[in-house]
Amino acid sequence: xxxPKRYDPKTAEPKWQQFWEEKGxxxxxxxxxxxxxSIDTPPPTxxxxxxxxxxxxxxxxxxxxxxxxMMGFNVYYPFGYDDxxxxxERLVEKEKGVKxxxxxxxxxxxxxxxxxxxxxxxxxxxxxxxxxxxxxSQDYSTIDPRSQRISQRSFIDLYRKGRAYTREAPTLWCPExxxxxxxxxxxxxxxxxxxxxxxxxxxDRDLVVSTTRPELLPACVAMFAHPDDERYAELIGKKATVxxxxxxxxxxxxxxxxxxxxTGLVMCCTFGDTTDITWWQEHGLETRIAxxxxxxxxxxxxxxxxxxxxxxxxxxxxxxxxxGLVRNERSISHAVNTHERCGTEIEFAxxxxxxxxxxxxxxxxxxxxxxxxxxxxxxxxRFRNWVENLKWDWCISRQRYYGVPFPVWTxxxxxxxxxxxxxxxxxxxxVTAPPVDVCPKCGGSEFEPEHDxxxxxxxxxxxxFLNIRWGEEDSRLERFLKSDNGTEYLxxxxxxxxDIIRTWAFYTVVKSVLNxxxxxxxxxxxxGHVLHPDRAKISKSKNAGSHSPTAIIEERSADAxxxxxxxxxxxxxxxxxxxxxxxxKRFVVKLWNxxxxxxxxxEDFDADAPRELGAPDRWLxxxxxxxxxRATRSFEVGDYNGALDAVERFFWHDLCDNxxxxxxxRLYGDEGYDxxxxxxxxxxxxxxxxxxxxxVAPVMPHITEEIYSLFFAERExxxxxxxxxxxxxxQEWHDKAALESGELGLAVIEGMRKIKSTNKVSVATPVxxxxxxxxxxxxxxxxxxxxxxxxxxNAEAVxxxxxxxxxxxxxxxxxxxxxxxxxxxxxxxxxxxx
RNA sequence: GGGCGAAUAGCUCAGCUGGUUAGAGCACCUGCCUUACACGCAGGGGGUCACAGGUUCGAGUCCUGUUUCGCCCA
Numbered sequence: 001x002x003x004p005k006r007y008d009p010k011t012a013e014p015k016w017q018q019f020w021e022e023k024g025x026x027x028x029x030x031x032x033x034x035x036x037x038s039i040d041t042p043p044p045t046x047x048x049x050x051x052x053x054x055x056x057x058x059x060x061x062x063x064x065x066x067x068x069x070m071m072g073f074n075v076y077y078p079f080g081y082d083d084x085x086x087x088x089e090r091l092v093e094k095e096k097g098v099k100x101x102x103x104x105x106x107x108x109x110x111x112x113x114x115x116x117x118x119x120x121x122x123x124x125x126x127x128x129x130x131x132x133x134x135x136x137s138q139d140y141s142t143i144d145p146r147s148q149r150i151s152q153r154s155f156i157d158l159y160r161k162g163r164a165y166t167r168e169a170p171t172l173w174c175p176e177x178x179x180x181x182x183x184x185x186x187x188x189x190x191x192x193x194x195x196x197x198x199x200x201x202x203x204d205r206d207l208v209v210s211t212t213r214p215e216l217l218p219a220c221v222a223m224f225a226h227p228d229d230e231r232y233a234e235l236i237g238k239k240a241t242v243x244x245x246x247x248x249x250x251x252x253x254x255x256x257x258x259x260x261x262x263t264g265l266v267m268c269c270t271f272g273d274t275t276d277i278t279w280w281q282e283h284g285l286e287t288r289i290a291x292x293x294x295x296x297x298x299x300x301x302x303x304x305x306x307x308x309x310x311x312x313x314x315x316x317x318x319x320x321x322x323x324g325l326v327r328n329e330r331s332i333s334h335a336v337n338t339h340e341r342c343g344t345e346i347e348f349a350x351x352x353x354x355x356x357x358x359x360x361x362x363x364x365x366x367x368x369x370x371x372x373x374x375x376x377x378x379x380x381x382r383f384r385n386w387v388e389n390l391k392w393d394w395c396i397s398r399q400r401y402y403g404v405p406f407p408v409w410t411x412x413x414x415x416x417x418x419x420x421x422x423x424x425x426x427x428x429x430x431v432t433a434p435p436v437d438v439c440p441k442c443g444g445s446e447f448e449p450e451h452d453x454x455x456x457x458x459x460x461x462x463x464x465f466l467n468i469r470w471g472e473e474d475s476r477l478e479r480f481l482k483s484d485n486g487t488e489y490l491x492x493x494x495x496x497x498x499d500i501i502r503t504w505a506f507y508t509v510v511k512s513v514l515n516x517x518x519x520x521x522x523x524x525x526x527x528g529h530v531l532h533p534d535r536a537k538i539s540k541s542k543n544a545g546s547h548s549p550t551a552i553i554e555e556r557s558a559d560a561x562x563x564x565x566x567x568x569x570x571x572x573x574x575x576x577x578x579x580x581x582x583x584x585k586r587f588v589v590k591l592w593n594x595x596x597x598x599x600x601x602x603e604d605f606d607a608d609a610p611r612e613l614g615a616p617d618r619w620l621x622x623x624x625x626x627x628x629x630r631a632t633r634s635f636e637v638g639d640y641n642g643a644l645d646a647v648e649r650f651f652w653h654d655l656c657d658n659x660x661x662x663x664x665x666r667l668y669g670d671e672g673y674d675x676x677x678x679x680x681x682x683x684x685x686x687x688x689x690x691x692x693x694x695x696v697a698p699v700m701p702h703i704t705e706e707i708y709s710l711f712f713a714e715r716e717x718x719x720x721x722x723x724x725x726x727x728x729x730x731q732e733w734h735d736k737a738a739l740e741s742g743e744l745g746l747a748v749i750e751g752m753r754k755i756k757s758t759n760k761v762s763v764a765t766p767v768x769x770x771x772x773x774x775x776x777x778x779x780x781x782x783x784x785x786x787x788x789x790x791x792x793x794n795a796e797a798v799x800x801x802x803x804x805x806x807x808x809x810x811x812x813x814x815x816x817x818x819x820x821x822x823x824x825x826x827x828x829x830x831x832x833x834x
Numbered sequence: 835g836g837g838c839g840a841a842u843a844g845c846u847c848a849g850c851u852g853g854u855u856a857g858a859g860c861a862c863c864u865g866c867c868u869u870a871c872a873c874g875c876a877g878g879g880g881g882u883c884a885c886a887g888g889u890u891c892g893a894g895u896c897c898u899g900u901u902u903c904g905c906c907c908a
Contacts (some may be wrong), residue, residue, distance in 0.1 A: 003870090188907075335908085378838065382906070385837055389907060498838095502906075528839095531904080567859095568847065572840075573904070579846045582873090583859045589873050597870030634850080645848060645858080652858095657875080661868090668869080750877095757865065757877040764868040794868090 003599060003710060007592040009557035013702045017128050025720050026069075026133040028076045037073035038480050038491040039065055040463050040521055041134070042504070043080030043142060046119035047087035050126055052549050052576065053497070057527040059565035060640060061495030062132050064525065066698035067635040067643075069133070070726040076480075078138035078467060081123065083116035084403045085142075085456025086177060086341055091115065092402075101178070105401045105430075112402040113143070126550060131558045131701050133722065140466050142459040143402075148426035151459040152407040153471045155396075156419050157515050158356060159408075164396070166354050166417070170270075170277045171395055173349035174339040175295030175309070179399040180353050182455060183392045184503040187340035190333055197263065197328040198320060200240040207240050207251075208327050210262025212334070214320065215313040216269035218245045218301040219290035224266050224279065227253040232265060243325045244316065245302070252283055271348035274391065291347060293399075309347075354397040354406065354452065358510055362387050365506075368513045371487050372494075372524050375638040376571040379498060379526040383509075386502040394510070396455045403453035405429060411439040412446035461507030464490045464520045484522060494521040498528060498571065525638045528573040552581075559700040560584035566640045566699045587648060588703045591696070594656050595707045598689050601667040602682055602711070611679035614666070615784040618735050619742025620659045623650060624688045625729035626739075631695050632726065640699065647695040655688055658746060665791040672787065690716070691727040741781040745789060747818040748772055748782065751825030752793045754816055759829060767795035768828035773803035773810035778822055793827065 024030060039061070044054065062077075069075040089100055092112050100108045120141065127134065140147055158164040171180040196214050199206040200223065209223065220242050225232035232251070239248040249267075256275055257266050268279045270287050279285065290300045297304045297312045304312045320326045337346045358365065365387050374380040397406070405428045407420035420427045421435040429449035438445050468476045468490055482489060490512060496504055505524065512520035553561055556578075563584025568574040613621075627650040634642035663681040666673045690712055697704040701722060708721035718724045752770060756763055770793050772782060779800050782789075786798045803810035805822050815824040 005871095376839095382838060385907075389837090498905080529905085575846070577846050577860095579860055583846095586859080586873055590871070593871035593874080595870080600870075630850085639850085641848070642850070649858080656871090660870080661875090664869095753876055760865050760877095762866050762868060763876060764866085 003592070003596040005596075007588065007703060007706060009559060009588065009702060010554075012706050013131065013558050014129070016702050016705045017131060019705075020133070020720070020722070021128075021136070023720065025723055026075070026077065026135050028078075028135045028138055029074060030723075031074050034072055034074040036076055036480060036492075037065075037068040038076040038467065038493070039078075040467060040491045040494040040508075041078055041080060042496050043082040043140070043460060043463065044123065045082045045087045046116045046123060047091040050123065050549055051530075052552065053530040055130060055549050055552075055561060056530050056565045056574070057495070057497045058127070058132065059130065059562045060527045060570060061493075061525050061638075062134075063562070063566060063640045063698040064493065064495075064635065064638055066133050066701065066722060067640075067726070069722065070694065070697070070724060072725065075133075076138070076467070077134050078140065079124070079127065079132075079134045079136060080139060080463065080466065081116070081120045081141040082456065082460050083112075083120065083141050083143050084147075084459055085453075086179070086398065086400055086403075087456065088112050088116050089400060089402045090177075090341060091119075100401050108401050116141070116143070129550075129553050129558060131562065133701070138467075142456065142466075143404075145426050146469070146472065147459055147462070147466055148404045150465050150470050150472070151404045151454065151462050152420065152425050152427065153422070154462055154465060154511060154515050155454065155458070156407060156422075159417070159419060161514065163357050163514050164354060165357060166352060166397075168350060168352045170280075170348045170350050171353050172337075172392070173293070173347045173351075174342065174344055175291070175293065175347050176342045176344035177339060177400070178293055180349070180351065180395050180397060181339055181346065182395045182457070183390065184457070184506070185340055186337045186346060187343075188335045189338045189343065191336045191345070192331060192333050193336075195262070195330050195332050196317060196320075196326055198243060199325045199327055200243060200267075202235065202238060202240045202251075206327075207235070207265055208263045209265045209267045211267060212332075213269070213272050213313070214316050215297070215301075215304075215309055216272050216290060217242055217267075217316065218297070218304075219269040219271070219288045220245075220247075220249055220267045221270055221285045221288055222249050222268040222279065222283065223251045224254045224257040224268055225251065225264060226255060226257045226259045229257070229259045229264050243323065244319060252279075254279060254283070270350075273348075277348065287350065289350060291349075293349060295347065351399075353395050354454075355393040355395055356510065356514075357393050359390060359393055361513075362390060364513060365509055368509050368519050369505075371519050372489075372509075372521060375523060375525050376569075379501065379524070379571060382498065382501050383505060386506060394455075394507070396458050397452040398455055399451075400453055403456060404459050405453055406450040408450040409434040409447040410450065411442060411444050412448050413444035414439060414442035416441040418447060457503055457507045460504060461511045464508065464512060465515070467491060470515075481518075482522070488518040489520065489522045490516065490518055491521045492523065494524045496524070496526060498526050501526065523638070526571050528568070528571050531573050531575045556581045556585065557588070557702075559588050559702050562699055562701075563587060563644075566644050569641050570638055584700070587652075588700060590652065590656065591693070591700075591703055591707065594651070594660070595689065595693075595711075597660065598685050599707075599711045602686055605679065605682040605686055607683070607686070609679055610676050611683050612674075612676040613680040613684065614663075614677060614788070615738065615741055616659060616662045616745070616788050617680045617684035618733075618738035619745070620654065620684045620688055621729070621733040622735040622739045622742070623654045624691055624727075625733040627654075628691065628695070628727050628729050635698070643695065644699050647692060650688075651692045651696070655685075655692065658749070659684070659688075662745070662749070662788045662792050666788070670791075691729075694721060694724060694727055697721045737781075741784060744774075744778060744782045744823065745785040747823050748785075748789055748825055749792055751816050751818040751823070752789075752827050754818075755814070755825070755827045756829070758816075761829060764794055766830040767793050768797075768830055770795040770798045771801050771810075771812065771815070771826045772798065773801040773812075773815055773824040773826075774822060775804045776802060782823075795827065 065077045092115050193212045197208050197210050199208050235251045236253045268276050292298045295309050297307050366384050369383045407427050409418040409429050416439050418434045434447050468480045508520050560581045564580040567580045627646050630646040631643040666681040693704045705721050790798050801810050809815050814826040
């Protein structure tokens, strides 16, 4: 059989993707009797464009799925879409040019559903073109009824366990999105602003405070100085008058007031920052709210009502200046907290919100995180640091529309919380009546449905539950649950990028610990980011559009792209460059060409006929055995890069450049070799090429499948390389002596090649006598290779010159050294061309 | 200010538990159309492994400090 001259990924890749899908090769339970390996795939938010960073991350983890499948596992690798929540809402508002509040809840939710469905189709098509070995029949979306049901079930369980609570409290608030948010939704941003020194009055005395938020003057409830600050010691306990607004506020002492900052005197407003909240709580201060939910001044800010924050600030500063109360102003750049979804500076609002109590169990969460094997391991530290630094319970209510509703009603007379019945789930309390007619506590019959929806992370933190169908009739908990040293875990692996350790990883651990008292996964594979050449992170919100992944896959092929993704170490960021795509492409071509040659020479290979393994064959098999060991150990701990490196080196260097060159004449069936010797070479070639294809298959699934299907599939009796068994070299291939003599032989070849290269002649140039100077001991190891050394050198004869290294060079002319100590080589070139 | 990571050839990256002369690809130089591959092959040049100390028989690898960059958090 003759393979076509060239391999064309443009036609081959879609062909194989279709083949895999039609054959259902990646279906969970295709081999139900095998042990399960389950993967908690990240459901991407459909609100963002797919960028090359996604491809980087997904490929790095998907190759591991392919590896375990070949290792004989029943791999569960689903796909999901995170389509509920604020990100999707913002997408719809942007694309359709509407505001949720104008359209109405029902209509808006409908628009969200429609648009996200469209995007999901696009996403699936794209991910198939990358060659992900996903079982598409297992896909889910975080807004689908089952996800909503599981999410609500999880909430009800947390409520019953006393973990979910509601209360009226100052909460992080986004005035743009008009909703409460959680600590994890905050992003720091460097912003330019102005520091104003504003004079308060105490009698005739000026008390100057520095502030960047003069618009919060109407919300000022106190002034603070450090207790040791002598400048203000006598003022503590007195009252100062707030400029413009004229109300009096107490002057108090607290250690959190920094004497070094500004004048050392600071105003406390309800609420400017978290310190204000602490002071407000600890000192029992009054509450003066001057901002409404949309970031406009309210009636408390007399004269400025209805103005948006920035505008109010400008006007108040003007009025202060006019009154001569601004003593100084200077421009500064400082870090502010913004909402990561929209970039708006966050405010604080006092409102009724739902929370998950986590601050009291930080240690438990940290301990659970420590039981997960993080790859790379330092990612666990990031998880721990985040949990240690938590300041808020997890705020899970959002004053939005598109998301999972709280399965909750409240008694209108006594505020008793009424939970939905399991049979009602999923439930929208605004359209469904509560499961009771009268309040079990007070007998009241009026109920108020909860209008808020849950934080989108409340559902995405359930992904292990969605995968195991937690609490559902078709629950897989029993099947998926495994334990390791007494630690029970729900799934085998969580793949994700490091930027969402604080959200997705953290919340998932919280849920698994609280709902199930288990850790969510045995391992977590944390991948890095792709950076622009100017080192900025490529992400969905920034720099989208450049390096379109669709274009890259089309131009460079999925295999080359996957090779690129596997060329940097797990967890580390990489600067985008086409260099490694090109390396991947060359690897594909080389695999094709080498296979073309091999298959031509293997066509008549009869594995059952007697064969004799020559020294080069034993050397190759020994090198192969070492390579399989390393590749397997690497893949087992998620080190795709180490595995690929080992296999590529073996293939290119050992198999192609050396073995094939050395064994060529034997493979051609040239004179001087009998059939058994030829079959020895064929055997080594067959085994190692097949093994290489298998080990490369996780990274480059298309080219390997193409080659495998053209020759190996029929002989091996397995229709696809991706469900073939991972190579397992027999013990006898681990042959130390063969390795040693092989290396010596290569040293001879290197010397011979150097002679030809120095003389600027072709490597095919005939040689008279090839002389090998070596000790008797070394020669014993080399001499079994004389036939092949003669072939590869195109020499008439090979002679041994006894030389123990006791003289500078052996007797005779033209000897060159080699990398192998103790061997020198000379060769008489027959047709020296000038 | 705290935490984590990175710093290796002109560029993009490897380098596993410390062990001869630090690797790959691109780029560069010299050759070679060799019955798989010129998208190739052979040979070569190029690195004081950020800097300064330390541990060790031995350090790119471990420890301490410094500098620069990135990420996360205050």
